[in-house]
């Protein structure tokens with residue numbers, strides 16, 4: 001019997017299964033979807049079993065070394081999904097399998113330097129000191145370099161071997177229980193000398209509670225130590241074993257359990273449709289369009305409950321940024337231990353444990369960010385994507401998949417429905433709903449018949465003319481003070497992009513840019529340093545202008561920290577909580593700040609994108625948006641759509657319960673349609689307006705896009721390769737496809753690599769994948785060179801930089 005194995009070597013030549021003999025000892029345990037260690041050239045590497053085959057000509061076939069898993073880590077469905085993903089994104093099969101698994105399951109390699117000759121040259125012998133093997137760390141610590149190593153390997157003294165080290169870590173605890181001997185515990189006690197009180201107490205404990213108990217708890221309870229316990233274990237009166245436990249990231253946390261409230265008429269209609277959907281090969285896709293605060297989350301939860309009652313499982317995706325403690329609270333409160341939570345704030349070990357709960361069927365629901373779409377459930381009854389318009393559902397590096405596409409694929413495998421929910425659906429999804437491909441479900445009203453908050457647009461140019469140079473308009477200031485008096489709360493939102501701090505010379509206007517990237521460097525006040533956010537280059541803040549030597553070089557723009565200072569000066573009595581990357585870096589900080597705000601220990605919550613979504617606080621009656629247009633100026637055809645979505649989301653944080661809400665939007669372009677229409681919550685008009693523009697300029701959803709980005713240290717090379725690629729595509733694609741470029745990318749240089757791009761706009765190009773693959777194959781050897789050519793293909797791109 002032969003195992004077909006996909007090996008962890010992402011290249012074109014190795015993008016197929018390799019054959020390995022299965023040693024006798026593994027024949028009964030090995031299964032499809034398990035990880036194995038296989039010899040590959042000089043190395044031992046990780047692979048995934050994707051099939052078995054009878055073969056007779058096996059003389060030259062190597063045996064696999066080891067089977068790593070007891071239960072498969074990938075289900076047959078996920079293996080098929082990986083294959084599909086590989087062809088859609090033009091990625092290697094191995095990369096697509098790896099993307100579905102938690103980090104800890106992907107092997108880490110240990111490099112070792114082995115002696116293969118008994119007598120080594122003296123200098124080497126000094127290093128090895130009689131041993132046979134050195135770790136790569138020991139080697140690096142020596143004075144020898146790579147070329148020495150290479151020479152000694154060529155001369156036959158040394159060999160370099162890779163040992164695979166599984167990173168998988170399980171947490172184990174020791175559990176104690178009464179011994180196997182069926183003697184009554186009371187009789188055992190009698191045998192223990194009376195002065196050994198603690199030993200007696202330990203046995204006595206089990207008289208009342210004969211169940212196994214963690215050792216730590218037992219010792220704690222009896223108030224004793226190993227010294228008393230060990231003799232009992234030795235005699236066999238008690239016995240111990242170790243048990244794997246899954247870390248619970250929410251350990252020590254109590255969630256108030258909630259029961260489902262009766263649904264409103266609209267909610268009920270939506271839910272009836274969703275759970276009434278019949279198993280179907282072509283899955284029913286619902287677009288749940290509900291204004292902010294209309295109770296979408298409640299519809300999700302009750303639909304999931306229904307699905308669980310049928311013995312099926314559910315995946316609920318939320319954007320990372322919306323996976324706030326509040327959201328977790330709601331799901332844990334409703335589903336308790338039936339739910340696993342997956343998001344980036346968990347440690348690798350915690351993520352692995354949450355994933356294992358899914359794999360072991362300990363849970364039936366997962367709430368998580370993008371990659372939770374790969375949860376290894378076997379009987380999916382529902383997939384929900386909340387805030388479906390969020391571009392973070394598209395993975396932007398390596399395997400460029402969109403979670404929505406994966407959801408539809410998995411749904412068709414399981415025959416279950418998909419719900420896409422949003423207050424501001426993406427144009428792509430809304431267009432599909434208009435065409436009837438998706439079914440549109442609407443929640444047009446807020447809970448409690450609460451009106452949408454009124455929006456005031458403040459033209460910041462007028463403020464300037466009136467002599468107000470502050471970043472807070474008169475109106476916003478007055479309204480903030482009013483809230484303070486009434487004991488109500490406010491949320492202030494600033495878009496991070498618009499508020500980066502750059503350094504400029506006041507005399508000559510010189511802006512300090514990264515020497516390797518075409519981007520201004522960001523000032524970090526705490527360390528008095530400048531950093532490049534693209535390549536991480538950093539340097540000290542200059543004391544004079546590198547151009548004109550003037551000393552008036554200073555930082556401009558506004559960080560959240562600076563806004564906070566201004567605000568504090570403006571309203572000294574305000575209690576402010578600032579939420580940005582700096583204040584939420586530490587684990588649990590995010591949650592602490594929100595709890596504090598929820599307990600009314602602050603008047604104003606000031607923050608970036610991370611406060612725009614999901615927050616549901618009844619006492620928030622004012623939302624302020626400091627610079628609404630900062631997104632509009634991005635070189636992105638979705639700029640208007642993103643602005644509309646963000647403004648709607650942020651505004652939606654006000655007046656969600658009984659108290660009425662109000663919104664102040666500060667802008668320099670109050671007449672822009674996306675700002676105007678967001679201020680009246682007119683999604684349908686926005687959709688119409690934006691669709692005209694998309695149609696005119698041949699953008700999605702009227703056309704599909706493919707973006708090829710070429711980068712090279714040499715600008716001419718980058719341009720030339722892009723030109724050839726564009727030409728090749730023009731010759732081969734159909735006449736209706738438009739091939740644009742080569743043009744320099746919006747970010748022309750990153751990390752000293754020059755970047756050019758070509759964009760394809762098309763309606764239908766069934767062979768496109770094939771042509772792009774040919775391009776990649778053609779340039780493969782050039783792309784292998786260190787610091788050489790790089791080509792990135794992005795089908796349906798969301799980041800155009």
Ligand SMILES: Nc1ncnc2c1ncn2[C@@H]1O[C@H](COP(=O)(O)OP(=O)(O)OP(=O)(O)O)[C@@H](O)[C@H]1O
Pocket residue numbers: 261262263264267290291292293294295296297298299423447613614615616652656
């Ligand atoms: N049927 C119901 N009965 C009573 N309260 C409800 C009901 N449905 C939802 N709510 C409450 O109304 C508020 C808003 O609901 P929810 O957060 O589900 O809306 P949403 O549409 O998901 O909001 P957003 O998209 O703005 O985050 C919440 O406090 C929620 O607990």
Ligand SMILES: [Zn+2]
Pocket residue numbers: 505506507508509510545546547548549550
């Ligand atoms: Zn200058």
Ligand SMILES: [Zn+2]
Pocket residue numbers: 514515516517532533534535536537751
């Ligand atoms: Zn840089």
